[in-house]
Amino acid sequence: MALIEIVNATGPVAGLRLNRPEKKNAVTMELLEELVAACGALAAEPGLRAVVLSGAGGDFSAGMDTAVLMGFAGQLDAIKAEMLAPEGDANRFQQPAKALADLPVPVIAAINGVCFGAGIQLALAADFRIAAPGAKLSIMEGKWGLIPDMGISLSLPRLMPADRAKALIMTAKVMSGEEALAEGLVTRVADDxxxxxxxxxxxxxxxxxxxxxxxxxxxxxxxxxxxxxxxRLEAELQAALMGAPNQVETVMARMQGREPEYK
Known part of the structure; x- marks a missing residue:
C-alpha cells in the first residue's frame, strides 16, 4: 500500500494524501521518502495548477511514529551524523517540507483531526492551511525534550511574531483550529x-x-x-538535544506517566 497517494496526478488540481489511516497518518521515513518523490513527480506535470495536501481517515497526521523514534535510540550517532551532513541543503527529515514548499504551484493543506509534530511541519510548508474548527494542532516536539527540526525554519518566521512562535514551541500547546487561526498558523477554518x-x-x-x-x-x-x-541550525540544535540526559529523562517520564526530574 502506498503511504502517499497522488490523486488526479495529471489534472489541474492534484491531491497528495498521507495514507496510514490506521496510525492517524503517523510519519515514517518511508512515508517521507514517498512524499519527496511524489512532489518531484507533480512538479514535472505541465498541466498542474494547484495541490491539495490531506490525510486519510479523518486525521491529518499524529506526527512522527513513536516506533520510528524508539528505533533511533540505538543509532543516535549515525542519525546525528546524517542530520549534520546532508546531501544538499536539507537532510532527509527536512526534505519533504522543502519539496512541498518548492512546488511551483499553490499547495493547500486540508487539516482534520490531529495535526501534531512532523505533521504540522508538513502542513506549514503548504502555502495555505484550511482547518476544521475542532482540529487539534501542536508543534509538539517539546513534549519529548526536542525542537521542531523538519523544515520549520522555512515556514514559521513568515507566519507569526517571534514571541508567539517561542511560546508554541516551548509549551507544545495543543490548539483547536480556531485557536490556530488566531495564532496565524492556519489561513481559515471550515467545517469540511x-x-x-x-x-x-x-x-x-x-x-x-x-x-x-x-x-x-x-x-x-x-x-x-x-x-x-x-x-543547518535546526539540525545542529536538534543533534545536541538528542540523547542528552534531560531529553532522555523527558522521554522516560512521559513513558512512565510521571513528572520529569531535570538536572
Missing part, C-alpha cells in the same frame, strides 16, 4: 476542510497559471527565510 481546499484550488486553477506561479514566486521571495543556514 477538504471540500473548502478543493474549492479554493479550483478557483486558483481557473486563473492564469503564469500569474499564479509568478505570484507564489514573488511572495516567497519577499517573505523568504528559505536559507541553508536555517536548516
Amino acid at each position: 476542510p477538504h471540500a473548502a481546499a478543493m474549492g479554493f484550488a479550483e478557483e486558483l486553477a481557473a486563473r492564469s497559471p503564469d500569474a499564479v506561479r509568478a505570484s507564489k514566486a514573488l511572495v516567497d521571495a519577499l517573505w523568504s527565510n528559505r536559507t541553508a543556514e536555517g536548516l
